[in-house]
Amino acid sequence: MGNMATQTQFHVLAVDDSLIDRKLIERLLKTSxxxxxxxxxxxxxxxxxxxxxxxxxxxxxxxxxxxxxxDEDHQVGVNLIITDYCMPGMxxxxxxxxxxxxxxxKDIPVVIMSSENIPSRINRCLEDGAEEFxxxxxxxxxxxxxxxxxxxxxxxxxxxxxxTNKRKGSEEIQSPDRTRPRYNELEVV
Amino acid sequence: MQIVNYYPTVNLKxxxxxxxxxxRNVKSxxxxxxxxxxxxxxxxxxxTNKKRLREREKTxxxxxxxQLIPLAKTGLPLWMLGLAADRLRADMxxxxxxxxxxxxxxxxxxxxxQLQDETSPNFVSxxxxxxxxxxxxxxxxxxxxxxxxxxxDYNKMGIHLNQFMGSSSSIxxxxxxxxxxxxxxxxxxxxxxxxxxxLEVLEHEYCFLKNKLHELFQIQQQxxxxxxxxxxxxx
Numbered sequence: 001m002g003n004m005a006t007q008t009q010f011h012v013l014a015v016d017d018s019l020i021d022r023k024l025i026e027r028l029l030k031t032s033x034x035x036x037x038x039x040x041x042x043x044x045x046x047x048x049x050x051x052x053x054x055x056x057x058x059x060x061x062x063x064x065x066x067x068x069x070x071d072e073d074h075q076v077g078v079n080l081i082i083t084d085y086c087m088p089g090m091x092x093x094x095x096x097x098x099x100x101x102x103x104x105x106k107d108i109p110v111v112i113m114s115s116e117n118i119p120s121r122i123n124r125c126l127e128d129g130a131e132e133f134x135x136x137x138x139x140x141x142x143x144x145x146x147x148x149x150x151x152x153x154x155x156x157x158x159x160x161x162x163x164t165n166k167r168k169g170s171e172e173i174q175s176p177d178r179t180r181p182r183y184n185e186l187e188v189v
Numbered sequence: 190m191q192i193v194n195y196y197p198t199v200n201l202k203x204x205x206x207x208x209x210x211x212x213r214n215v216k217s218x219x220x221x222x223x224x225x226x227x228x229x230x231x232x233x234x235x236x237t238n239k240k241r242l243r244e245r246e247k248t249x250x251x252x253x254x255x256q257l258i259p260l261a262k263t264g265l266p267l268w269m270l271g272l273a274a275d276r277l278r279a280d281m282x283x284x285x286x287x288x289x290x291x292x293x294x295x296x297x298x299x300x301x302x303q304l305q306d307e308t309s310p311n312f313v314s315x316x317x318x319x320x321x322x323x324x325x326x327x328x329x330x331x332x333x334x335x336x337x338x339x340x341x342d343y344n345k346m347g348i349h350l351n352q353f354m355g356s357s358s359s360i361x362x363x364x365x366x367x368x369x370x371x372x373x374x375x376x377x378x379x380x381x382x383x384x385x386x387x388l389e390v391l392e393h394e395y396c397f398l399k400n401k402l403h404e405l406f407q408i409q410q411q412x413x414x415x416x417x418x419x420x421x422x423x424x
Contacts, residue, residue: 020355020359023316023319024304024316024359140300140304
């Protein structure tokens with residue numbers, strides 16, 4: 001279906017108020033063959049995800065499938081969110097909390113970046129659901145640590161989708177999309 | 190296209206003057222024209238005098254070639270253009286070594302360079318130019334805050350300072366970042382005089398870095414041009 005066709009790459013949402021850091025993280029992610037969307041604030045990130053507050057009910061009704069790459073309705077598929085901690089308005093920590101509180105997005109891995117090495121801050125973020133905490137300046141070696149988190153998300157989705165496919169019958173499995181790149185061949189693009 | 194002779198500034202004796210128009214070109218760096226290699230076959234040169242040849246060979250670093258290749262009328266042999274590229278690369282490496290050795294730049298700058306490739310050939314200069322643009326704004330803000338007689342909002346200043354510190358560390362500007370740390374320490378103690386002197390050092394360091402990076406980018410541009418002339422022109 002559209003699911004497998006549209007997602008041949010991981011899509012990462014990067015949030016940082018500094019233009020330089022946005023450029024840097026964008027380049028780091030693109031070098032690692034990820035699709036990147038960079039926004040400059042937490043509120044824009046939520047807007048991008050379609051999580052404006054008024055959409056909450058719709059999202060709760062749809063199943064976990066909507067979290068995947070399926071470009072259903074207003075939602076865009078995001079596989080990972082990487083955000084700066086110190087931002088005016090909504091901090092990275094606030095954004096993390098909002099994501100984890102949302103039913104449809106709580107499964108998206110979130111990574112926090114900060115230029116300050118404050119252990120209490122790091123621990124609080126990790127306890128509240130952040131997968132990783134990177135110290136700035138971010139390097140390629142840090143970005144390489146993202147891959148296992150992304151792969152984990154995909155295998156879960158593939159399992160769920162194969163379950164739904166079984167329910168829907170065999171026509172889907174025999175669709176011509178079988179020749180297209182699948183989830184486990186992620187280096188395609 | 191104008192074709193001129195290009196004489197690199199390496200320690201070479203002048204070539205043979207047998208065939209007229211061989212000029213010694215000792216122009217300054219900025220004026221050095223580019224040359225185009227004229228793809229005529231090079232003629233073998235007979236040394237006119239064995240004694241002269243022996244003398245030349247003593248000083249000629251290319252004597253291993255066995256004979257002197259004359260400077261062609263309309264261009265340079267291809268291998269001479271290689272010298273220009275080599276010299277530029279040496280200049281670039283020297284400048285980078287200096288910057289790293291003095292602690293002006295650190296390995297984050299190397300990370301930026303690693304991220305530059307064919308798909309993003311101007312990444313470093315793009316990011317650095319953004320940095321310059323932002324930094325100048327931030328430095329101006331810091332100065333106007335501190336020069337204000339009724340200055341008291343250290344928090345507001347701290348925001349600008351943190352931004353500047355963050356972008357400097359993302360670029361790999363180690364020395365600037367360290368001065369920012371000292372500035373922040375003074376700011377934490379509400380020490381206005383300390384902040385002012387830190388700001389002066391910061392402005393000085395920033396100017397220095399900007400000049401050096403401009404120099405670096407200029408060398409890189411020249412390298413691109415030098416690489417461009419390796420290919421024969423069509424008339």
